[in-house]
Amino acid sequence: MSTTSNAPTDGTPPAGSPDRVPTPAPSGEATSTAVAAGAAPAGNGGATGRRTRSGWWPLLTRLHFYAGVLVAPFLLVAALTGLAYTAVPQLDRLVYSEQLRVEKVGDAAKPLTEQVAAARKAHPEGGIASVVPPEAPDHTTKVVLSVPELAEQDKQRTVYVDPYTGEVRGALTTWAGSTPLATWLDDLHRHLHLGETGRLYSELAASWLWVLVLGGLLLWFGRRRTYTGSARRNTVLPERGARGVRRSRSLHAITGVWISVGLLVLSATGLTWSAHAGERFTELRTSLSAYPSELDTSASGASGADGSSGHDHSGGHEAAASGGLPAGLTVDQVLEKARAAGLDGPVEVSTPADDKSTWTVVQTDGVWPVRLDQAAVDPHSGEITARVDWADHPVLAKLSTLGVRAHMGTLFGLANQVVLAVIALGLTVGIVLGYRTWWQRRPTRGDRRAQVGRAPARGAWRHLPWPSLAVAVPLIVAVGWAFPLLGWSLLAFLVLDALLGLLHRRRAGRPAVHA
Structure with missing residues (x-):
């Protein structure tokens, strides 16, 4: 439901009407579809000389058509790059098996302190930022180093150690724990390796995706709400015996119906960390106090003089910068204290930022049911x-975290990856079918030949009731403020469409009628 319109291109009855094609329709389809769509005499955009709520249908049809035609390329890129990203866990195992996996699982792992010493001997540069114990018996230990030249790029050097032999298996430049390949695919999906400017593409796609999905659902189900019997089957399953444009339209719509929930989730979660709409979301969370408390890592139990708290991985680590771990408790003892405090499962143990800070132990289990508790451990006494705790996070903060992990394909493991792949493939197929429908609807008569079908007729808004307009206009302005790229691009569409309409009318010698 995210590409081209199901609507007529020349003001004739709705796309679902048998008046448009010679293929026989189910009994009663012509009447019910035309009534539901608010069909009107051809060529006047549904005008009947009076204002009626049925005018929303041609207006929604025109919006869905134009948005689909113009935004679908961005959605196609997002779908294909997202599809590639869903395979990251498998690609990592294939490409980085030497670093991520041990050759042979031993009986007992060496102390983390010895493994860190082996990593530092091979890579003395920078300081120790954190240590990630193996998540599974056949995984390596990760020793994350904060290297100044990499920290400027918000990256780290991760050294991989065999926990049973202490052998260094290799080192990679990582970002937030992601391998170079995963980082490359993530950047491709988010901004096409074009930096902040490239992020506009993904935000534009996510901003319009929910509009296209909801508009498509309204068009498809709204025009079929009076169907009965076997005809109702065609609302959720491909139309039997349909051919040509009718078949393409049916497959386009049904594909959108089946993946619509997933598309709405991806749109919402993608917008939460976008550049402009994400800023609005941040403002909302701040106003609602919907952020979890920051972990106080000051050894005294109070924030620093500047009022800040938390742990900084990008620099500092004065205590660890000399090449070793801080004095006091060993990393093994810190981990033992955290385990005793209930932080089980996969964790990351981060070194103190300075001699006045604590160790930080964070659960990293992002698979449902997630375990994301954090604890600060005194480097001398071992006191928590x-x-x-994850259980104490505000509801909106939980939903945001879970949504992001679902979007990244980690929340439900392999099942999450499969669902995302199906949605990405479905979106790709829906876009192709939408363009195919547009092409198949082109005029083919000798005096009306064209490369593609014409857009739905202009002027539908002129026949909407004033109360509806009074509600709709402020609502559209509010949506445009909440989703800036959606608002600005919609305004650009309207201006361009008005100019094209004015040019067309002047050439035809008729008064202009705008979108």
Whole structure:
């Protein structure tokens, strides 16, 4: 439901009407579809000389058509790059098996302190930022180093150590724990390796995706709400015996229906970390106090003089910068204290930022049911000085975290990856079918030949009731403010369409009628 319109291109009855094609329709289809769509005499955009709520249908049809035609290329790129990203876990295992996996699982792992020493001997550069114990018996230990030249790029050097032999298996430049390949695919999906400017493409796609999906659902189900018997089957399954444009339109719509929920989730979660709409979301969360408490990592139990708290991985680590771990408890003892405090499963143990800070132990299990508790451990006494539990996060913060992990394909493991792949493939197929429908609807008579079908007729808004317009206009303005790229691109569409309409009318010698 995210590409071209199901609507007529020349003001004739709706796309679902048998008046458009010679293929026989189910009994009663012509009447019910025309009534539901608010069909009107051809060529006048549904005008009947009076204002009626049925005018919303041609207006929605025109919006869905234009948005689909113009935004579908961005959605196609997002779908294909997202499809590639869903395979990251498998690609990592294939490409980085030497670093991520051990050759032979031993009986007992060496102390983390010895593994860190082996990593530092091979890579003495920078300081130790954190240590990630193996998540599974056949995984390596990760020793994450903060290297100044990489920290400027918000990246780290991760050294991989065999936990049973202490052998260094290799080192990679990582970002937030992601391998170079995963980082490359993530950047491709988010901004096409074009930096902040490239992020506009993905935000534009996500901003319009929910509009296209909801508009498509309204058009498809709204025009079929009076169907009965076997005809109702065609609302959720491809139309039997349909051919040509009718078949393409049916497949386009049904594909959108089946993946619509997934598309809406991807649109919402993608917008939460976008550049402009994401800023609006951040403002909303701040106003609602919907952020979890920051973990207090000051050894005294209070924030620093500047009022800040938390742990910085991008620089600092004065205590670890000399090449070794801080004095006091060993990393094994810190991990033992955290385990005793209930932080089980996969964790990351981060070194103190300075001699006045604590160790930080964070659960990293992002698979449902997630385990994301955090604890601060005093480097000398081993006391748990502070903790932030997942159960105490505000609801909106939980939903945001879970949504992002689902979007990245990690929340439900392999099943999550498969669902995302199906949605990406479905969106790709829907886009192709939408363009095919547009092409198949082109005029083919000798005096009306064209490369593609014409857009739905202009002027539908002129026949809407004033109360509807009074509600719709402020609502559209509010949506445009919440989703800036949606608002600006919609305005650009309207201006361009008005100019084209004015040019067309002047050439035809008729008064202009705008979108």
